Amino acid sequence: MYVGRFAPTTSGPLHLGSLLAAVASYLDARSHDGQWLLRLDDIDEPRTRSNAEKIALTTLELHGLEWDGIIGRQTDHRDQYWDAIEELRKKDLVFYCTCSRKKLRNTSTYPGYCRTRRTAPREPASIRVRVQDEEIAFTDRIQGTVKGNLSHMEGDFIVMRKESIVAYPLAVIVDDDVTGVTDVVRGADLLENTLVQIFLIQTLDLTLPRYAHIPVLNQRDGIKLSKRDQAFAIDNRVPLLNLVSALHMLGMDPSEQYQDVHALLAWATEQWNIQNVPNEVAISDFMSI
Ligand code: GLU
Numbered sequence: 001m002y003v004g005r006f007a008p009t010t011s012g013p014l015h016l017g018s019l020l021a022a023v024a025s026y027l028d029a030r031s032h033d034g035q036w037l038l039r040l041d042d043i044d045e046p047r048t049r050s051n052a053e054k055i056a057l058t059t060l061e062l063h064g065l066e067w068d069g070i071i072g073r074q075t076d077h078r079d080q081y082w083d084a085i086e087e088l089r090k091k092d093l094v095f096y097c098t099c100s101r102k103k104l105r106n107t108s109t110y111p112g113y114c115r116t117r118r119t120a121p122r123e124p125a126s127i128r129v130r131v132q133d134e135e136i137a138f139t140d141r142i143q144g145t146v147k148g149n150l151s152h153m154e155g156d157f158i159v160m161r162k163e164s165i166v167a168y169p170l171a172v173i174v175d176d177d178v179t180g181v182t183d184v185v186r187g188a189d190l191l192e193n194t195l196v197q198i199f200l201i202q203t204l205d206l207t208l209p210r211y212a213h214i215p216v217l218n219q220r221d222g223i224k225l226s227k228r229d230q231a232f233a234i235d236n237r238v239p240l241l242n243l244v245s246a247l248h249m250l251g252m253d254p255s256e257q258y259q260d261v262h263a264l265l266a267w268a269t270e271q272w273n274i275q276n277v278p279n280e281v282a283i284s285d286f287m288s289i
């Protein structure tokens with residue numbers, strides 16, 4: 001059984017890039033007769049905007065993207081995050097890090113200063129996972145073979161921030177595991193981070209999902225669209241137009257005139273072939289709508 005999901009962060013309204021991820025994951029799930037779950041990535045409470053959640057749900061509904069079952073939330077998985085950290089601790093893979101941002105300013109790979117600190121200090125500390133010097137590889141359904149060595153990338157990575165907020169790679173693998181997700185379809189900005197996630201999945205003996213990373217949308221200057229770019233927030237008044245644009249960017253050709261989003265999505269589900277999605281990590285020259 002195929003179980004897919006869309007997992008927007010509730011720090012702002014959905015933008016065109018998020019709609020692309022929503023549509024791609026929806027079509028892939030529906031064309032496999034699978035389930036499509038909705039999870040609100042709301043663990044970073046200081047960054048959560050109270051109305052973002054409502055706007056995201058309205059956007060999905062207006063675009064005909066109907067999810068299955070109840071809405072999931074990261075804030076429901078807090079115990080499971082700590083269970084996972086406890087498992088990592090039992091394997092002697094975690095340590096407490098008190099390095100300041102300033103101390104790490106000039107390096108993109110964690111230099112290992114706190115690697116041997118196994119007990120919690122008095123001051124606030126983040127929890128990091130010790131990585132190995134080994135290559136991790138996976139086959140992405142869109143991007144092909146992806147590989148890298150974590151010790152040459154970000155190095156020992158954070159799983160729990162100083163403020164006791166779980167870090168994304170640990171959160172996402174626990175969330176997907178708890179909800180039985182078999183297929184992850186999301187933006188290629190997370191391609192590298194997927195290697196960190198795979199390391200965690202293998203270490204914790206969880207089941208590896210299949211991955212498909214769709215291109216992210218960049219502004220013309222090459223900067224990724226983000227929640228801060230209010231100008232690119234989805235215009236909920238024109239859902240049909242938004243969907244047509246999204247489908248074009250996913251390599252489809254919705255040339256016929258559809259009356260409503262449901263008919264258009266039904267057509268797209270029928271036509272969906274993930275091989276037609278451009279195997280690029282970014283599209284810079286898209287039309288803003
Ligand atoms: N909330 C994450 C994001 O919006 C989810 C990423 C994922 O699909 O794993 O970037």
Ligand code: ZN
Pocket residue numbers: 096097098099112113114115
């Ligand atoms: Zn440190």
